[in-house]
Amino acid sequence: MSEFAAELVGVSKRFGPVLANDGIDLAVARGEVHAVVGENGAGKSTLMSILYGLHRPDAGHILRSGTQIRLRSPADAIRHGLGMVHQRFRLFPGLTVADNIVIGAEPVTGARLDRAAAHRSVTDLSDRYGLRVDPAALVGTLPVGVRQRVEILRALYRHAEVLILDEPTAVLTPGEADRLFEVLRTVAAGGVAILLVTHKLTEVLAAGDRVTVLRQGRVTGRFTTADTTADDLVHAMVGRSLPTPVPRRATPDAAPALDVRDLTVRDADGVTRLSSVSFSVRPGEIVGLAGVAGSGQRELIDTITGLRDGGDRVLLDGTPIHPGRDPRVAYVPEDRHARGTAPQMSLAENLLMGEQRTLATRSGLPRAAVRERARDLVARFSISAASVDVPISALSGGNAQKAVLARELSRGSRVIVAEEPTQGVDVAVRSRVHALLIEARDQGAAVLVQSSELAELRELADRVLVLFEGRLVAEFGGDATEAQLGQAMTGVSA
Template sequence: MSTIELEARSIVKRYGPLVANDHIDLSVLRGEVHAVMGENGAGKSTLMSILYGMQAPDSGQIFLRGAEMRYRSALDAIGAGMGMVHQAFKLFNSLTVWENVVYGMEPTRFGFIDRREAARRVATLAERYRLQVDPNAIVGRLSVGVRQRVEILKALYRDARVLILDEPTAVLTPQERDGLFDIIRNLTADDRTILFVTHKLHEVMAITDRVTVLRDGKVVDRMVTSETSAREIIRAMTGRAVNLTVEKRPATPGAVVLAARGLTVATDGGKPVVDHVDLAIRAGEIVGIAGVAGNGQTELIEALTGLRIPDGGSVAINGADVTRADVERHRDAGLAYIPEDRATTGTALAASAADNLAMGFQAKPPLSNGRLLDAGAVTAHAKRLIERFGVKIGSEQLAVGTLSGGNLQKVVVARELSHAAPLLIAEQPTRGVDVGAIEFIHGQLVAERDRGSAVLLVSAELTEILALSDRVLVMFDGRILAELPADQADEETLGLLMAGRVGEARPTDGSEAA
């Protein structure tokens, strides 16, 4: 008979009139991988923060291995055997792996940190769970996938018996994802228990044993993974059927809208992070950029959008040279931009939804009347977009800082898709949004293409790149390493190219990748 490792009984958490968790019951068995799924605002993050001791419930109980827990902070949860790997890693990039892992629990000798013993313990732990990490490596120099292993080692060093993984594959290559799954299997074989929080249905079907589905703060379904399907999980999450396939006709590319020639961006030390990149994005096509985080995609997009002046090369939008222009001139030339960082770059968190939905376009009709904003037009514009994009907010006058991450993303996407710009640069457009919103946003991006816009898509989701793109560019070490027609690419080929392994990668038609 399976043993219950973690149990939540009738958890309630309110934020004013909003009930984020409404009498939630959750039972997780020892040694299983248990997925918690739901749309944005369903209550997943709140529940995880309560289970990990970061917040206290208003009412309800938590039991760990049969004993009731009353956490005062996350330190109490860690001491009881809970661990959590956050989507945004919490590491000291300038320190070594072993220094990050043992921080706060360092072995000592004669009153000093025993560095050799600390490194030995970390190496032994890494070998036991096949985590393949060099204890003496500097964390800031490691790939994203290896840094994630360091986070897992931190939890295991503190003897976490239950590990919460929050969107753990968001920035991993397919090969790194498969490596993580191997690690998860090793952990559960040792009777460790995994809570897996994700929006990726194919991963849920591949790695989990059971699924608990939340909707509007309540548990609406509990499923055994092997006895259900992705479509049934989606129906439970959304209350409706969602089309998982992107419907689009073949592209009919027109004139070049965005052109970059020899584009170069260097670090303070002079090393190029974008190294003489050439690209041309045409009207009526979606071009996807695939690459592991840290290979120059962020700096490339900053140079293309006016957020950074390049160190060399040129950028033109609709024939207008904007190489050294500011963001406003890029806008005037025809740019709409969905940034990767929705909280810092994409929105002003203290401002209202109405103001955020007008930003960047506020000086143009119909939102302005001469030199002054038309308050009525701004409000009507906001209400229309909130309804069209399904943003869950009580009023267009509320600050967007009160929204969940997924709903904040919807605000950014709604604003940028509402102005029929000839060029759309979309950076991680569906990161952190639920399957229903993904379906809608994908449809809108294809509609932009079919309307004649040039669309440049940057995404860590290879399924998204393959589903939406007409051409795929692979970035590695600051360069465009390969270009493939979308119908000649697959996850394995792109994953190898993203890791720089050109000689091993072959398009699906058998021709050379690069």
């Protein structure tokens, strides 16, 4: 028997003009965590989708334990012991954890669903792998980290011997991500082969055994993590090293551009979400915002960006912000699909949203000018797309993010609010996004960056504010350690 649980051999896949996979060989061994990295659009998700039967390769084939298999659908893949944890979970929120795990593969006694047996096997599996879940809980009530465990259990329940995870930590807090890696190690130790797609190179080096690097559809590097550095990976990914981070600044002396004064926010049920929050951001500084999910960041950012009424407590250059988008505030939202873009509209139209007025003439929007302006932004922000006329939903995640940034940063706004600005983007884009935010700062913008990635705040922010249970509990200089930030985030006072 082959030592490899699964092998992709000479796999190619074309989407119209794009050669997404170009003769890729990749083999994953039983018991290893094999990371797959590469720039946005390098072909990682395409390759994983081929291995899970979601796409048919144009050329090449798949071996399972040394034997060639043909996959026409995910159902075929599951039959062959392949499992996948999707980034957008495919669970039923109205069903219990146990039902979600066994659905479609239920134990039956006679002709009836054996619910007790289902609960038992879920409990067995969760004990064996340290994946703690309550089998009776409704999935809709669970935090993302737990839902992800349910997805993993679902695959293990179907006897997956190869487990594919496409950017599993993008939606997790740092603590949840650490727990996930412990689980993956346990699952791998049980003989399962794990394929892990991620943009976070520290995760790759900490949790992976081997790494395959893709670039423009081809393999450009194979490494054993034990003798590899992040810089080696970056080189294989983008063909060069990345610039070193720009040093941070002392707080400038100017009057605040953004001033939040004693802001309290209650939700529709009267629950206090923010209490007496006060801080300011001066032109020419980047202030980071840290906090575990649900600490009030959502409400704070919604108020600053005018999505929620701040009742005169949020001032821009001394005057209150009123509900509704204010052109003086640029906003890069976390959920770029729902909030940041109109997926059906073209890249050009998306790049122009909110700026129609500056280009409109009496006879409407001149198409040529729209496309001209879009092409200019595409070049300046190095957005890779077949043309400015494709729907923005056809862009890879990182390129869609660059498009949102291009639109928001090119407005010349006084205040820039960026939420998780580099979630799901590759290291090269990340470095570019950081450079763009720093450039905006240096041109005098007041920048507020919320991120669940503490390393990002440390690289980018001149000061970091920490929210806990709706209160500002700490403020650090940009040189705070992750341990200090982490403690403040969990309410441990310094």
